[in-house]
Amino acid sequence: MIQKIGVLGAGTMGAGIAQLCLQKKIPVILYDACAEPLCAAAGRIKEGLLNAAAKNRISQESAEWGGQNVVYAKSLNELSSCDLVVEAIIEDLPAKVKILSEIEKLCPQAILATNTSSFLISKVGEGLQNPGRFLGLHFFNPPVAMKLVEMIRAPKTDADVFEEAKKFVEESLQKTAVAVKDTPGFIVNRVMRPYYLESQRAVLGGAGISELDLAARMIGGVPMGPFELMDLIGLDINLAITKTIYEALNCPERLKPQPIQEHLVSLGHKGRKSGKGFYLYKDGKLIGENPEVAVAAPGDGDFSDGEAWEMVIQAVIEEAEMVLKEGIASRDDIDRAIKLAMNFPQGPLEWKKNANPL
Ligand SMILES: NC(=O)c1ccc[n+]([C@@H]2O[C@H](COP(=O)([O-])OP(=O)(O)OC[C@H]3O[C@@H](n4cnc5c(N)ncnc54)[C@H](O)[C@@H]3O)[C@@H](O)[C@H]2O)c1
Structure with missing residues (x-):
């Protein structure tokens, strides 16, 4: 069962995915290679949670819970307890391949996902020992507001991994999941x-x-x-x-x-x-x-x-x-x-x- 999420990259999408999870009361560990985006993400997430509470989209208590259940990580080691890790670093193929093969060793049981917009999932996962537990989760900007998640099944993605991730997207995040084959541009x-x-x-x-x-x-x-x-x-x-x-x-x-x-x-x-x-x-x-x-x-x-x-x-x-x-x-x-x-x-x-x- 997916209970704790790791997010790699604290930019526009990483911070947005982290906030979305927190609003649904799912603890998050957000990692970035640089301190500055991590610090900026902390400010944006705090403000985002407060705004959501002010607009009655979440309760005041949930906003406080969110603030207390996010860790801003400077080391990948801190993600070892995550059940799902979503990669949302810059759109650079070698950088994505490298960080995913590192996280695979640290999280031997976790489902791994990429938020890439343009690369084939099979390419992003080509450094993995076990590509069966890897898939594409393509969120749209801003993740908190956009209802859709494209779920990309690569040729090697295990069927039960895909189903577990789908259950998480639909039931825990309350998003609409669409299933897509691993092809250029996916659907949208x-x-x-x-x-x-x-x-x-x-x-x-x-x-x-x-x-x-x-x-x-x-x-x-x-x-x-x-x-x-x-x-x-x-x-x-x-x-x-x-x-x-x-x-x-x-x-x-x-x-x-x-x-x-x-x-x-x-x-x-x-x-x-x-x-x-x-x-x-x-x-x-x-x-x-x-x-x-x-x-x-x-x-x-x-x-x-x-x-x-x-x-x-x-x-x-x-x-x-x-x-x-x-x-x-x-x-x-x-x-x-x-x-x-x-x-x-x-x-x-x-x-x-x-x-x-x-
Ligand atoms: N922006 C969008 O509208 C959008 C929508 C859907 C998907 N995407 C995809 O999401 C991903 C992230 O996009 P974004 O717009 O959030 O980018 P961004 O530039 O806002 O953020 C990228 C973050 O990754 C960090 N980073 C770079 N290299 C890293 C590394 N090796 N390890 C850890 N962190 C690293 C950077 O410091 C930065 O904070 C990309 O793959 C992009 O294609 C973007």
Whole structure:
């Protein structure tokens, strides 16, 4: 039974996963290689627990319990009593392989998991003596608020290890688990690639970025159009994920990184965080379109906004159909994952069914 959790890496995701466990009254040992992020995580977790109590999401007593049941560890040895260790260090394959093989020796009975976004689970676990007790647990940011966890079963993951981890995710953390095969981008990052790429192709064909974002919201009912979403995620992070998936799937034309985004990233226009992305921002507020988009995309087609949106959502539906056909996840899990991760009003496969009810 999973009763004590170790988390490796005290950054955005590690601290978030730790807070989530504490809110569910599961003791945590949080480790980082550096003292500074560990100290920052302690402040963020304390504040997060207090905020959750102030908003009545947890009781005052639970917030206090959380503060008393987290250990900020500077040595991996301190994690030896954990039943599950979730690795959430930087997205660097050799660093992940190394730390997991170290923790495997210290925790001979524990289930080990990685929160990697872009590497295959089998690659991250390739230094393990016993890959049977290793799987992917892909949390979304922020882990406390996001309902979804993608659970990735690598070819060598033992069935009972997967089931025990699933029980923990669903019953102890009260999250929605979707089961995914160990393939590039899992469900969400793979199915959503065309959302970002096809919209840029539409702009190359003459569609406007704010018009397409508006059509996505007004016609599609989604919370954010593709360009405002890329600006929020960070154009550089989004491009890196695209490149990894594109290369891992042997460079299919439909998933090819797009020149507009590459041009913007090369200029340091990374989205909201740098004040310039597809849009321009002042004091955190969107003030207009970035003129550099037109430099990379002097589109002169005659797309209507509705046609551009149709082209984008159709490409997302087709990617979801491929994921289904490739046996990566079930129909329900694909739809569930996209609805929960993206706040879409329906999943891509439901979208198709509802558009063509016969
Ligand atoms: N940020 C997201 O939205 C998000 C979402 C899902 C998954 N992920 C994945 O989660 C993981 C962590 O991402 P993040 O955004 O929290 O990163 P981050 O940069 O915020 O934090 C990474 C932490 O790892 C620590 N670290 C680096 N090398 C280490 C080592 N060898 N040993 C121990 N600690 C080490 C760093 O000091 C840092 O505190 C990555 O694999 C990422 O792909 C991120």
